[in-house]
Amino acid sequence: MSSSPQPAGPPAPDLQAMLADLRALVEIESPSTDPVGVGRVMDAVEGWARALHGQAHALPGGTRQFNFGVDGSARPVLILTHADTVWPHGTLQTMPFRVEGDRAYGPGTYDMKGGIVAALHALRALNGEWPRGGVRMLLTPDEETGSASSRGHIEAAARGARAVLVVEPPVANSHALKIGRKGVGDFGLGFRGVASHAGNKPEEGASAITEAAHAVLAVQALAQPEIGTTVSAGLIRGGSAGNVIPAECSFQVDVRVSTLEEGERVTQAIEALKPRDPRVHLTVTGGLNRPPFEFGPGTRALFAQAQAIAAELGFTVGGEVVGGGSDGNFTAPLAPTLDGLGAPGDGAHAAHEHVRLDRWSDHVRLLTRLIGEV
Ligand SMILES: [Zn+2]
Numbered sequence: 001m002s003s004s005p006q007p008a009g010p011p012a013p014d015l016q017a018m019l020a021d022l023r024a025l026v027e028i029e030s031p032s033t034d035p036v037g038v039g040r041v042m043d044a045v046e047g048w049a050r051a052l053h054g055q056a057h058a059l060p061g062g063t064r065q066f067n068f069g070v071d072g073s074a075r076p077v078l079i080l081t082h083a084d085t086v087w088p089h090g091t092l093q094t095m096p097f098r099v100e101g102d103r104a105y106g107p108g109t110y111d112m113k114g115g116i117v118a119a120l121h122a123l124r125a126l127n128g129e130w131p132r133g134g135v136r137m138l139l140t141p142d143e144e145t146g147s148a149s150s151r152g153h154i155e156a157a158a159r160g161a162r163a164v165l166v167v168e169p170p171v172a173n174s175h176a177l178k179i180g181r182k183g184v185g186d187f188g189l190g191f192r193g194v195a196s197h198a199g200n201k202p203e204e205g206a207s208a209i210t211e212a213a214h215a216v217l218a219v220q221a222l223a224q225p226e227i228g229t230t231v232s233a234g235l236i237r238g239g240s241a242g243n244v245i246p247a248e249c250s251f252q253v254d255v256r257v258s259t260l261e262e263g264e265r266v267t268q269a270i271e272a273l274k275p276r277d278p279r280v281h282l283t284v285t286g287g288l289n290r291p292p293f294e295f296g297p298g299t300r301a302l303f304a305q306a307q308a309i310a311a312e313l314g315f316t317v318g319g320e321v322v323g324g325g326s327d328g329n330f331t332a333p334l335a336p337t338l339d340g341l342g343a344p345g346d347g348a349h350a351a352h353e354h355v356r357l358d359r360w361s362d363h364v365r366l367l368t369r370l371i372g373e374v
Contacts, residue, residue: 013121013364015357019104021048021120022343022355025113026097026106032084032145035062041083041113042139048120049137053128061149062141065157068123069130076136077371078161078335080154080327081116082143086349095351103345103354114355115167115342122368131372136161143327146289151330158331163302163374165367166328167342171320173356175310175363178340179303180321181329182228183263183292185255187270188285189215193277195240195247205245206279209238212249215273215282219253222266228258231266255288256323260333263288290329295321298336302374306338309369315362336374341367 024044030037042064046056054066070076087095087107097106104114119137138157140150147154158164170176191212196205216233223231231253238249253270257263267287275282293299303319310317328339344363347353 010125010365010368012361013125015361018117018121018360018364019099019357021117022104022109022114023097025116026108027092029087029089029092030084030108031086031088032142034089035141037089038062038083038141045083045116045120045139052120052123059153061153063150063153064139065153066137066139067134068137069134070136071134074133075160075162076134077131077374078157078164078331079119079135079137079371080140080164080166080331081119081137082112082140082327083116084141084144085111085113086144099357102356102358104357105352105354107353109355110169110343110345110353111348112168112342114345114360115169118341118343118360118364118367119167122364122371125364125368126372129372133162135371140327147327147330150327154327154330155334158334161335164328164331164335164337165341165370165374166326166337166339167367168326168328168339169342169348170340170344170363171318171322172346173344174318175315175344175359176318176320176340177303177306177338178322178326178328179299179319179338180258180295181293181325181339182323183257183260183288183329184290184325185257185263185267185288186286187253187255188250189219189253189270189273190250190283190285191215191238191248191275191280193247193280194245196245198243198245202245206277207245208249208280209246211275211277211280211282212236212238212251214276216251218273219270222269224262227262228256229262229266230256257292259294260291263292290325291333293329293332293337293339296332299332299338302336302338305374306366306370309373310366313362313365313369317366338370341370
């Protein structure tokens with residue numbers, strides 16, 4: 001018998017069973033562009049969910065929803081997963097699933113088939129004792145390409161949830177959770193002026209390039225890097241010849257923001273731009289694609305809870321605000337959201353993608369406690 005105190009439950013999950021499930025999912029190639037492959041991953045997950053007495057629903061657009069003990073007595077806990085990967089068909093031939101030491105390699109292991117397996121094993125560990133209001137899990141087909149078909153389902157589920165747990169991987173080679181992500185905007189500004197001979201009749205022309213030049217400076221002046229807002233005109237084209245007053249000019253703007261307020265401020269300012277010369281017409285397209293996932297009060301509380309649970313389980317979790325987006329960007333404005341609860345490892349979207357088997361069990365135990373206690 002050990003003389004040292006046992007860490008607080010839940011018991012360690014069955015790592016060999018998790019590995020077998022991970023292998024089964026990884027060996028079904030599921031690029032976002034292939035609904036058949038994505039559907040086969042979903043079928044496998046649905047079988048496991050039904051074995052845990054989950055109720056499965058196919059939603060329009062290819063998302064599946066699994067309900068575990070959802071009975072209307074309280075808002076359920078929402079778990080977000082995606083079945084697609086960035087890896088094209090044929091990747092397994094050069095990057096087969098394999099275990100070397102403490103690492104399980106293969107396409108989609110870390111992002112996020114390991115997260116799907118983690119969620120199911122965390123649910124299994126609850127042994128049918130669902131938290132008040134139950135657990136809802138969404139499995140989406142298109143996270144890697146921007147979640148066009150699933151965003152509405154994700155937002156609707158988040159509105160009805162008391163907390164959202166995203167099983168994207170934690171920060172590489174750590175247990176660090178993702179506690180914020182920047183919002184991303186992409187705008188196009190198109191100017192149409194009046195062409196004229198630059199030598200003979202310049203006064204009859206209205207330069208689209210001149211207006212665009214003023215607008216580039218005006219737009220970039222909206223940046224406030226000290227609070228996380230960056231604005232960059234990254235691509236510009238215009239004019240037809242050196243001796244013609246240009247009738248056309250357009251440019252694209254990349255916007256990153258740390259708060260929704262800043263996203264709205266920059267969007268409104270860009271949409272309110274007016275050419276100085278009334279003969280020039282301006283068209284603005286685009287907007288904020290993913291709202292910022294702010295480290296707000298809801299996320300702070302969830303993160304504090306996760307840190308306390310991890311300490312009881314005998315390990316430490318940090319937290320980082322990261323630049324890349326996830327479906328957590330959609331839910332964070334609607335419900336308390338914590339991200340990075342999937343499988344520890346490294347190499348998302350890279351050839352050395354892998355899950356760290358020596359860290360995985362602890363992360364699953366943390367997820368089990370969070371599902372049961374948030
Ligand atoms: Zn992912």
